[in-house]
Amino acid sequence: DVKKKELGIINNVTWVIAESGIDVIITGQKLNKPALTTINDPTREILTFEYTKLLKENGSIDINIFPAIRVRYESLDNNTTVTVDLLREIPNSIECKNDTTVIFHITLPKIGEKLVEIGGRDIYAETLIIDGKTNINLQNFLNPFDVNIGNDFPIEINFFGKNIEIDRSQTSNKGDGIFIALDSLQSLFNVSILETNYSIFIDPILEEYKNDKETTLKFSFPAATKKIIENDKTTIIFNAEPGSFSIETSKHRDIEIPPEIRLEYQNNVELIADQNSVKITTSKAKAGNLSGKTIVIDPGHGSYSGPYLDYGATGPTGVKESVIVLQIAIKLKKLLEAEGAIVILTHDTVDDSNNPTLAERVSIANSSGGDLFISIHLNASNNVEAQGTETYYWYDSSKEFARSIQSIIVNQLGTVDRGIKKDYLYVCRNVTTMPAILTEVLFVTNITEESKCKDNTFLDKIAETLKEGITNYLNEH
Numbered sequence: 386d387v388k389k390k391e392l393g394i395i396n397n398v399t400w401v402i403a404e405s406g407i408d409v410i411i412t413g414q415k416l417n418k419p420a421l422t423t424i425n426d427p428t429r430e431i432l433t434f435e436y437t438k439l440l441k442e443n444g445s446i447d448i449n450i451f452p453a454i455r456v457r458y459e460s461l462d463n464n465t466t467v468t469v470d471l472l473r474e475i476p477n478s479i480e481c482k483n484d485t486t487v488i489f490h491i492t493l494p495k496i497g498e499k500l501v502e503i504g505g506r507d508i509y510a511e512t513l514i515i516d517g518k519t520n521i522n523l524q525n526f527l528n529p530f531d532v533n534i535g536n537d538f539p540i541e542i543n544f545f546g547k548n549i550e551i552d553r554s555q556t557s558n559k560g561d562g563i564f565i566a567l568d569s570l571q572s573l574f575n576v577s578i579l580e581t582n583y584s585i586f587i588d589p590i591l592e593e594y595k596n597d598k599e600t601t602l603k604f605s606f607p608a609a610t611k612k613i614i615e616n617d618k619t620t621i622i623f624n625a626e627p628g629s630f631s632i633e634t635s636k637h638r639d640i641e642i643p644p645e646i647r648l649e650y651q652n653n654v655e656l657i658a659d660q661n662s663v664k665i666t667t668s669k670a671k672a673g674n675l676s677g678k679t680i681v682i683d684p685g686h687g688s689y690s691g692p693y694l695d696y697g698a699t700g701p702t703g704v705k706e707s708v709i710v711l712q713i714a715i716k717l718k719k720l721l722e723a724e725g726a727i728v729i730l731t732h733d734t735v736d737d738s739n740n741p742t743l744a745e746r747v748s749i750a751n752s753s754g755g756d757l758f759i760s761i762h763l764n765a766s767n768n769v770e771a772q773g774t775e776t777y778y779w780y781d782s783s784k785e786f787a788r789s790i791q792s793i794i795v796n797q798l799g800t801v802d803r804g805i806k807k808d809y810l811y812v813c814r815n816v817t818t819m820p821a822i823l824t825e826v827l828f829v830t831n832i833t834e835e836s837k838c839k840d841n842t843f844l845d846k847i848a849e850t851l852k853e854g855i856t857n858y859l860n861e862h
């Protein structure tokens with residue numbers, strides 16, 4: 386099922402002093418949750434409202450409260466951006482109040498708080514000087530990891546699989562807080578700490594680095610990663626010691642610049658962060674039938690629309706479209722890669738708030754240098770009898786690809802042939818650099834077809850069929 390997106394409208398952008406800092410308030414109608422991008426040099430946070438009009442002239446309002454400089458708003462081609470210029474990165478969050486108000490909270494420190502960067506995440510933590518040494522509120526330190534502590538000593542913490550015991554002599558109580566010296570933190574948690582006048586940096590230490598077929602990085606606590614777009618390049622940054630892939634260097638930070646492992650985000654790089662390891666897999670192109678070809682696969686739905694996750698259609702027993710089409714897409718990716726193709730998935734989870742919007746999927750595709758684009762969906766209808774396969778295209782140059790996919794599905798999977806259809810669907814219309822189609826393989830609302838979606842062997846068959854359809858098309862064109 387394909388939803389036609391409604392145009393959002395921004396009426397006003399303003400800012401106020403709030404309890405926790407500064408709130409930038411964006412009001413309008415039909416506002417979706419904006420994508421947030423952090424850009425450095427100079428530092429700024431950009432909220433992008435896709436497919437949203439700005440009802441006022443482009444402009445800016447000064448803030449001038451350290452470290453916020455100003456907020457700017459501008460509109461281009463029905464995309465509106467709200468940019469907050471900053472003197473340095475500070476904690477922030479986005480709150481959507483129904484679809485008429487979006488608030489960008491910028492947190493400012495309270496008295497006695499210091500900006501603490503823990504593994505690349507910025508928080509404000511209560512600090513206290515005891516005997517000339519800086520102590521930090523233990524709960525503040527643990528906060529980014531969702532670890533809760535009690536008040537009884539010794540405090541036992543399961544810190545990502547590692548049991549840590551803190552006894553009374555290592556801590557000080559003040560008010561409601563338990564404070565711990567940064568020195569002790571260093572020995573307990575195996576972290577590197579640097580304190581400056583304004584900030585404390587606490588970094589995980591890289592414990593293991595393997596680089597054969599796959600690259601594995603293991604940190605003593607989960608490495609924070611952030612995605613930064615600079616000069617049109619997307620880079621994943623890990624904050625960790627040591628500062629480069631060389632493990633010969635000192636284990637402790639001795640410069641103010643956060644030690645970073647920078648990885649340019651390329652199509653052949655897959656990244657899985659899990660517990661305290663980050664796994665990077667770099668696939669190499671193999672010779673095969675599809676060697677030199679790039680296929681973009683877009684599993685339908687699975688992104689957030691405002692605060693809500695768009696699961697796509699749901700079947701009578703609860704099968705979710707976005708979950709099934711992602712499984713098919715991942716299977717198809719493996720099959721195509723086995724033939725030597727380079728495969729780009731627009732997203733590989735259904736629960737990540739960073740999953741791309743429709744416009745982002747289109748831009749992933751259009752900038753990929755790809756040869757074919759296929760968006761995989763399951764159909765839905767109020768008529769529970771409705772069943773079968775239909776495939777959409779918009780440009781006539783995509784029609785033959787639609788026909789190839791439609792006919793091979795119908796022939797090999799024995800589904801009802803509902804035909805190919807020329808329709809004004811967002812991805813078909815906006816992916817312009819290659820043939821682009823959207824196929825609705827089955828009806829998830831039909832009880833018989835829904836049960837096929839639960840059959841892993843049948844999903845394998847769908848992926849195999851799509852692979853053959855793609856291969857046939859590429860061999861003939």
Ligand SMILES: [Zn+2]
Nearest residue numbers: 386387685762
């Ligand atoms: Zn759909």
